[in-house]
Amino acid sequence: xxxxxxxxxxxxxxxxxxxxxxxxxxxxxxxxxxxxxxxxxxxxxxxxxxxxxxxxxxxxxxxxxxxxxxxxxxxxxxxxxxxxxxxxxxxxxxxxxxxxxxxxxxxxxxxxxxxxxxxxxxxxxxxxxxxxxxxxxxxxxxxxxxxxxxxxxxxxxxxxx
Amino acid sequence: xxxxxxxxxxxxxxxxxxxxxxxxxxxxxxxxxxxxxxxxxxxxxxxxxxxxxxxxxxxxxxxxxxxxxxxxxxxxxxxxxxxxxxxxxxxxxxxxxxxxxxxxxxxxxxxxxxxxxxxxxxxxxxxxxxxxxxxxxxxxxxxxxxxxxxxxxxxxxxxxx
DNA sequence: CAGTTAGTTCGGAACAAAACGAACTGTAAA
DNA sequence: TTTACAGTTCGTTTTGTTCCGAACTAACTG
Numbered sequence: 001x002x003x004x005x006x007x008x009x010x011x012x013x014x015x016x017x018x019x020x021x022x023x024x025x026x027x028x029x030x031x032x033x034x035x036x037x038x039x040x041x042x043x044x045x046x047x048x049x050x051x052x053x054x055x056x057x058x059x060x061x062x063x064x065x066x067x068x069x070x071x072x073x074x075x076x077x078x079x080x081x082x083x084x085x086x087x088x089x090x091x092x093x094x095x096x097x098x099x100x101x102x103x104x105x106x107x108x109x110x111x112x113x114x115x116x117x118x119x120x121x122x123x124x125x126x127x128x129x130x131x132x133x134x135x136x137x138x139x140x141x142x143x144x145x146x147x148x149x150x151x152x153x154x155x156x157x158x159x160x161x
Numbered sequence: 162x163x164x165x166x167x168x169x170x171x172x173x174x175x176x177x178x179x180x181x182x183x184x185x186x187x188x189x190x191x192x193x194x195x196x197x198x199x200x201x202x203x204x205x206x207x208x209x210x211x212x213x214x215x216x217x218x219x220x221x222x223x224x225x226x227x228x229x230x231x232x233x234x235x236x237x238x239x240x241x242x243x244x245x246x247x248x249x250x251x252x253x254x255x256x257x258x259x260x261x262x263x264x265x266x267x268x269x270x271x272x273x274x275x276x277x278x279x280x281x282x283x284x285x286x287x288x289x290x291x292x293x294x295x296x297x298x299x300x301x302x303x304x305x306x307x308x309x310x311x312x313x314x315x316x317x318x319x320x321x322x
Numbered sequence: 323c324a325g326t327t328a329g330t331t332c333g334g335a336a337c338a339a340a341a342c343g344a345a346c347t348g349t350a351a352a
Numbered sequence: 353t354t355t356a357c358a359g360t361t362c363g364t365t366t367t368g369t370t371c372c373g374a375a376c377t378a379a380c381t382g
Contacts, residue, residue, distance in 0.1 A: 011278060018271055021185070022264075026340060037275060040283040046359070059341050061360060082349075082358065092275075093297040096268070103183075107257070110179055114198060114253070117172060122201040132315055136254040139311040143304060150300040154293060187370060207329070217372050222330060243328065243380070 003044075003052050004035075011038055023072075023099065028055055029063040033072050036088035043075070043087030094154060101147045108140045164205075164213050165196075172199055184233075184260070189216055190224040194233050197249035204236070204248030232256075255315060262308045269301045 004012070015034035019025055025033065031053055035044065044052070050060050064086060067073040074089035115133035118125070165173070176195035180186055186194065192214055196205065205213070211221050225247060228234040235250035250256075276294040279286070 008278070008282075011274065015271065015275070018267070024182075028341075038278055038282075041286045056342050057359075058343075058361080062341085065360090084358085093272070093293050096297070097300070106179070110176065111254070113172065114176070117169070117199055121169070121199075125202050131318060132252050132254050135311060135314050135318065136258070139258070139307060142307050146300060146303050146307065150296060153296050157292060157296065189371080218329075219331080219373075220371050223371085226330085245328085 003048060008038060022096075026063060026066070028053060028059055029066050032060075032063055032086075033067055033088070033092075036073060036086065037092045039087070041087050043085040045083045045085055047083075049086070094151075097147055097151060097154075101144070101151075104140055104143050104147065108137070108144075111136055111140065164209060169199060187224060187227070189214060189220055190227050193221075193224055193247075194228055194249070194253075197234060197247065198253045200248070202248055204246040206244050206246055208244075210247070255312075258308055258312060258315075262305070262312075265301055265304050265308065269298070269305070272297055272301065 012031060012034045015037065016027065016031035019030040019033050020027055023030070023033075032049060035049070035052060046060060046064070049064070050057060053060065055063075064073065068075070071089055072092075072095060073086050075084040075086045077084055111133065115137075118133075173192060173195045176198065177188065177192040180191035180194050181188055184191070184194075193210060196210070196213060207221060207225070210225070211218060214221065216224075225234065229236070232250055233256060234247050236245040236247045238245055272294060276298075279294075
């Protein structure tokens, strides 16, 4: 008795690879997270996750705990049951934005260091590199703004609902 | 006889770690790329790279070829010499933009798939996930625009110079 | 042609990351 | 107090990555 349609299984694999890269998660964690993102807020039990992923108890345990610690997942219990049910916490979109925000900031920092260094040490190609550096800097600032506005929009939406 | 100042060596390590993460490069490739980004368009020979990185011939060869294949580097020759001189191809800023552009596009695609899937299969929480999905979608479109404008600005600059 | 230069390719060693099974812990019901 | 359940921990195995040395190739040089 399959817990997932074929289509869903395919999407899980695809999304899994994607999360592996984008969030630097171990393969099993990425797949579990993909499952959650594609499922209802009911979530799944530990056992169900073992079945869907075909992984061992210990692997599922380790990777679930990782995802909980990173706050990608949360769990709840049902009255009268000891089991925990896992689901994605908040929206994966917010996690993505948060991460993008961090990369933009470190990109800004690094870029500035590179520009400064080249300006000082490789002046012969600074006129070129330097100016493009400024364009890029403007790009990153614009991106930062976009992220901030988006986060604000999400907050607004959450409040009014 | 050091080919790099202490300060440069430090920056190379820092940038190297950064490229390792951001571009998913093996450590040595990331360091070589960092060297190029911080150097003049003169570039370096194979030998010099061996000396700076303190790595073996085979490792330098493998990783240089990887970087060439990914178009992070290019090489040129000097009249009467058989050696090749390696330098960063185009500007690293453009490479970064190119890469960002690709991630935005694949993010857009994936996000759309997730939204579609949830709309179809998990309608009970679509209102929530779906709406935020739209916000995120708008975010990505804005980002795409920003990248496109920036690339245009770079092209304009190159033409006029 | 023999030797040098400039690199490439291949097999393996060293290490790191991921997954596993078996034994363990804590709680609750019988 | 035993058994069942729900999961955790730990040592091992499997898998994958990175780098290296040694042998090789291809192009030029005397």
